[in-house]
Amino acid sequence: MSVDLSVARTFRSRYREVVTDRGRLCAGIDPHPELLEQWGLPVSGAGVRAFGEICVEALAPVASVIKPQVAFFESFGSAGFAALESVIAGCRAEGALVIADAKRGDIGSTMAAYGRAWLDPASPMSSDALTASPYLGFGSLEPAIDLARRTGRCVFALARTSNPEGAPVQLAHRDGVSVAQRIIDAAASANTDGSATLGVVVGATREHGLDLSGLNGPILAPGLGAQGASADDLRGVFGGSDLSWLLPASSRAVLRSGPDPQHLRAAYQQARDEVESSLGRSLS
Ligand SMILES: O=c1ccn([C@@H]2O[C@H](COP(=O)(O)O)[C@@H](O)[C@H]2O)c(=O)[nH]1
Numbered sequence: 001m002s003v004d005l006s007v008a009r010t011f012r013s014r015y016r017e018v019v020t021d022r023g024r025l026c027a028g029i030d031p032h033p034e035l036l037e038q039w040g041l042p043v044s045g046a047g048v049r050a051f052g053e054i055c056v057e058a059l060a061p062v063a064s065v066i067k068p069q070v071a072f073f074e075s076f077g078s079a080g081f082a083a084l085e086s087v088i089a090g091c092r093a094e095g096a097l098v099i100a101d102a103k104r105g106d107i108g109s110t111m112a113a114y115g116r117a118w119l120d121p122a123s124p125m126s127s128d129a130l131t132a133s134p135y136l137g138f139g140s141l142e143p144a145i146d147l148a149r150r151t152g153r154c155v156f157a158l159a160r161t162s163n164p165e166g167a168p169v170q171l172a173h174r175d176g177v178s179v180a181q182r183i184i185d186a187a188a189s190a191n192t193d194g195s196a197t198l199g200v201v202v203g204a205t206r207e208h209g210l211d212l213s214g215l216n217g218p219i220l221a222p223g224l225g226a227q228g229a230s231a232d233d234l235r236g237v238f239g240g241s242d243l244s245w246l247l248p249a250s251s252r253a254v255l256r257s258g259p260d261p262q263h264l265r266a267a268y269q270q271a272r273d274e275v276e277s278s279l280g281r282s283l284s
Pocket of ligand 1: 028160161163223224227249251
């Protein structure tokens with residue numbers, strides 16, 4: 001891959017522009033089998049393709065950031081991956097940023113390959129950002145981070161996830177500093193160039209006591225809706241953070257309004273407006 005560094009915009013500038021314009025809510029595209037059935041679609045590769053096409057039509061022109069959950073596509077093999085490629089390209093063509101929620105994590109040489117799969121502009125699955133697990137060591141993510149920096153993309157490192165099982169690992173601590181906080185601090189160090197190449201994942205589902213003030217990058221906060229968090233909870237959970245970087249995410253709670261694209265779009269816009277209003281802004 002060759003990237004002309006003189007023209008690659010930073011993730012920071014691309015992210016700031018679209019979020020200022022379209023607001024702070026990441027729309028998840030999670031074709032759960034139950035949702036496929038609710039939408040009257042087959043639980044198959046053809047079903048996830050149709051699901052993805054409806055989501056792109058409804059969400060891509062209005063959502064700032066869209067997060068396809070890779071697991072629900074890859075369970076249908078090559079047909080699922082083909083559908084995912086179309087979703088990614090369709091969302092990006094309409095101006096939404098795409099986070100591939102693949103949660104990749106491996107030794108550095110393999111992370112380089114994951115980086116090429118999801119962050120290389122030449123890849124068929126080229127996205128704007130990738131979720132990654134730093135639990136093989138934050139440094140193992142370096143090849144993907146390096147590619148993201150060169151291409152104006154972002155790596156979201158899991159810090160304090162929204163699920164209840166994360167605590168024993170993520171809150172383990174040494175010298176009074178938790179694993180989750182160390183991941184946030186490592187991401188902050190990688191962001192000192194102002195590019196916002198590193199984001200973190202911190203669930204919106206509970207108070208976490210983490211210091212995100214020095215991150216200078218996006219905070220992806222899943223858990224709105226189906227996992228119980230509400231827009232009104234956000235200020236309490238992320239009170240000490242720079243809320244301009246907060247990106248709450250919702251999948252099922254919005255997707256349940258499908259398959260009518262107008263209803264789906266309206267559900268996204270209503271959830272987005274609730275988030276913006278609770279964070280003290282209103283989109284005109
Ligand atoms: O800590 C995390 C990290 C990722 N996720 C993902 O976000 C969505 C949430 O879906 P909902 O339907 O809004 O619950 C899903 O793709 C998860 O894999 C998360 O929930 N928590």
